[in-house]
Amino acid sequence: MRTFLLIxxxxxxxxxxxxAQVLPAFGQERTGGSGLQFLKVPVDARGAALxxxxxxxxxxxxxxxxxxxxxxxxxxxxxxxxxxxVADIALHYAxxxxxxxxxxxxxxxxxxxxxxxxxxxxxxxxxxxPEGTGETFRLVDLAFGLTVAQSLTDLFSYGITGKLVRExxxxxxxxxxxxxxxxxxxxxxxxxxxxxxIRNFGFNVSPGGSITxxxxxxxVIEESFDGIEPPTTFLLGVSYRPLRVLGFxxxxxxxxxxxxxxxxxxxNAERFNLGAEYAWNNTLMLxxxxxxxxxxxxxxxxxxxxxxxxxxxxxxxDYGFNRLDRLGNIHRIGLNLRLN
Numbered sequence: 001m002r003t004f005l006l007i008x009x010x011x012x013x014x015x016x017x018x019x020a021q022v023l024p025a026f027g028q029e030r031t032g033g034s035g036l037q038f039l040k041v042p043v044d045a046r047g048a049a050l051x052x053x054x055x056x057x058x059x060x061x062x063x064x065x066x067x068x069x070x071x072x073x074x075x076x077x078x079x080x081x082x083x084x085x086v087a088d089i090a091l092h093y094a095x096x097x098x099x100x101x102x103x104x105x106x107x108x109x110x111x112x113x114x115x116x117x118x119x120x121x122x123x124x125x126x127x128x129x130p131e132g133t134g135e136t137f138r139l140v141d142l143a144f145g146l147t148v149a150q151s152l153t154d155l156f157s158y159g160i161t162g163k164l165v166r167e168x169x170x171x172x173x174x175x176x177x178x179x180x181x182x183x184x185x186x187x188x189x190x191x192x193x194x195x196x197x198i199r200n201f202g203f204n205v206s207p208g209g210s211i212t213x214x215x216x217x218x219x220v221i222e223e224s225f226d227g228i229e230p231p232t233t234f235l236l237g238v239s240y241r242p243l244r245v246l247g248f249x250x251x252x253x254x255x256x257x258x259x260x261x262x263x264x265x266x267x268n269a270e271r272f273n274l275g276a277e278y279a280w281n282n283t284l285m286l287x288x289x290x291x292x293x294x295x296x297x298x299x300x301x302x303x304x305x306x307x308x309x310x311x312x313x314x315x316x317x318d319y320g321f322n323r324l325d326r327l328g329n330i331h332r333i334g335l336n337l338r339l340n
């Protein structure tokens with residue numbers, strides 16, 4: 001059964017780049033070619049501070065967002081995060097997972113929810129002018145995920161997440177079922193880890209509902225909308241802990257993890273990301289990262305984490321900062337609780 005599940009998952013991951021245009025679409029313009037864009041926004045402070053280079057290292061509750069295979073190695077964890085995004089948009093994230101015994105061995109089961117809220121916005125039309133019609137609307141986007149992950153050996157794990165996604169604006173909404181697939185591999189005691197994930201894989205969906213708009217010929221009710229493609233993204237990440245491998249921090253307080261990641265979305269150019277995390281005494285973490293190929297990212301991201309002492313289980317507080325050239329500053333804070 002384990003072999004069957006592994007073959008099924010790897011087969012789906014191999015087919016997904018072709019079916020969902022994960023591989024580069026040479027000679028084609030891909031920018032803006034998908035919907036459900038809120039699924040691409042990093043939800044956690046640590047991952048964002050590291051430039052998104054966590055497909056191989058997200059060992060906390062954010063694993064359910066980046067690479068579900070990593071949840072198989074994290075014990076029991078719960079995480080909360082909030083993002084102050086551009087234009088007063090708020091993005092919230094909650095996730096948790098725990099190992100359970102089953103006939104297939106020890107499985108890790110997880111649940112996650114992601115919510116984006118634009119807040120109230122004024123309705124404007126060609127006839128109302130910038131002052132608007134006096135009406136308001138808001139964008140509300142939700143994603144619920146259920147995850148199953150398992151370690152097949154002490155080096156290799158896999159994970160699968162099924163997601164129900166709903167995006168709504170005014171009286172129009174889109175509902176989709178999507179899948180995340182991931183594998184993670186630790187190369188013995190070399191300090192090298194690999195992670196591969198395909199996020200938001202699924203079929204095209206069409207919005208439903210209706211919207212009324214003013215024209216010179218009177219009111220028109222729009223009820224037919226073009227289908228949209230989910231924002232499928234392929235991640236290939238690698239990380240390395242040079243101090244531990246070289247023996248400089250055996251029993252000492254210092255640790256360093258450097259990471260790199262290829263990010264290949266189906267609706268934009270490929271990007272290469274770099275990140276680094278320094279940990280002192282496993283208590284204070286300093287982080288930075290950079291996304292090459294992202295036009296808006298002109299300065300590195302940075303952040304920090306602090307393990308709060310004296311509270312029994314491990315409780316870590318995280319902060320992450322990103323700046324987009326024309327859109328402004330983005331702040332993220334998060335809490336992650338490790339129970340065992």
